[in-house]
Amino acid sequence: MQKSVLITGASSGFGLVACEAFLAQNWRVLAAIRGGKEREALFTDLLARFPSRMEIVELDLLDNASIDRLYHTAQAHAPLDALINNAGYGLFGSIEDTSDESLRKQMEVNFFGTVKLTQKLLPLLRHSQGVVLTVSSILGRHAFPLTGGYCASKFAVEGFMESLSAEVKPFGIKAYILEPGAFPTGFGSSLDWTLPLPSSPYLKATVGYQRLRLKISEKNKGKSLTPVGKKMVHLVTNRPFGLRHAVGSDAVATVWIARLVPANLFHQVLSAVINKLQRRQA
Numbered sequence: 001m002q003k004s005v006l007i008t009g010a011s012s013g014f015g016l017v018a019c020e021a022f023l024a025q026n027w028r029v030l031a032a033i034r035g036g037k038e039r040e041a042l043f044t045d046l047l048a049r050f051p052s053r054m055e056i057v058e059l060d061l062l063d064n065a066s067i068d069r070l071y072h073t074a075q076a077h078a079p080l081d082a083l084i085n086n087a088g089y090g091l092f093g094s095i096e097d098t099s100d101e102s103l104r105k106q107m108e109v110n111f112f113g114t115v116k117l118t119q120k121l122l123p124l125l126r127h128s129q130g131v132v133l134t135v136s137s138i139l140g141r142h143a144f145p146l147t148g149g150y151c152a153s154k155f156a157v158e159g160f161m162e163s164l165s166a167e168v169k170p171f172g173i174k175a176y177i178l179e180p181g182a183f184p185t186g187f188g189s190s191l192d193w194t195l196p197l198p199s200s201p202y203l204k205a206t207v208g209y210q211r212l213r214l215k216i217s218e219k220n221k222g223k224s225l226t227p228v229g230k231k232m233v234h235l236v237t238n239r240p241f242g243l244r245h246a247v248g249s250d251a252v253a254t255v256w257i258a259r260l261v262p263a264n265l266f267h268q269v270l271s272a273v274i275n276k277l278q279r280r281q282a
């Protein structure tokens, strides 16, 4: 029987590549995006290639009513075999300079939105003995300087998913955390940078980090997103062992180095290297 997956943040980057990867494997895809069908043009190519297996649905993680509506749509399309919590964005900048409002919004989208949607859809996934896959980040495992807001949201997501994976196991539901490294998606251009005042002691480091990120983006420009889509399909269809799965050479290398080096030393060296890189660019 044909399987179906709901993918959030399907408008670009990993979400879009996931839509294509699942459609290519004969899955039915509910592509959840802000604006819903009004932004159908984003999927012209996929809708032409897979006209009967793709449905565009509206989702704004900041809007509870939109989460409720999506639940009803998913219920109408049941069975639902997989949920991919992919939507999110990054809040970067120093913790001291970050506003309460920005931090709360970051947590609302990346953490509370993900939790609320998952809670709503769990009954459907219990029925299908399905899979919940949440896209975190390598920054959900190791925190870098000047990424505190984003890291906090992804660490929260990882704690939630780790607990959830054990809770839902008796019901036949598998839970996975995907931890990508840096890839060329809309993530870089949609970053919410906390811009410090000229008097801020973090000004130099923040400007340096912005420049460093531009350099990394330039370097990663041609990097294919296909491995991320493939990894998602692999996790959802093969249901391998293990909760956390890194993807991308930088993320995989970070995980391996962290396994070989004592945790405190790893953290100290990583912070020192990144602080130096950030300041050197300023």
Ligand SMILES: NC(=O)c1ccc[n+]([C@@H]2O[C@H](COP(=O)([O-])OP(=O)(O)OC[C@H]3O[C@@H](n4cnc5c(N)ncnc54)[C@H](OP(=O)(O)O)[C@@H]3O)[C@@H](O)[C@H]2O)c1
Pocket: 008, 009, 010, 011, 012, 013, 014, 015, 033, 034, 059, 060, 061, 062, 086, 087, 088, 089, 090, 109, 135, 136, 137, 138, 179, 180, 181, 182, 183, 184, 185, 186, 187, 188, 190
């Ligand atoms: N690219 C990387 O280097 C990287 C590395 C590690 C982890 N990640 C994670 O990967 C996931 C996907 O990001 P991406 O890299 O593919 O970036 P992206 O191209 O910017 O995609 C992010 C998606 O999230 C959606 N989104 C943002 N806020 C939302 C909200 N309030 N409600 C519903 N949808 C919302 C965006 O929708 P709109 O089109 O409406 O803005 C977009 O579809 C994110 O969770 C990100 O944290 C990315």
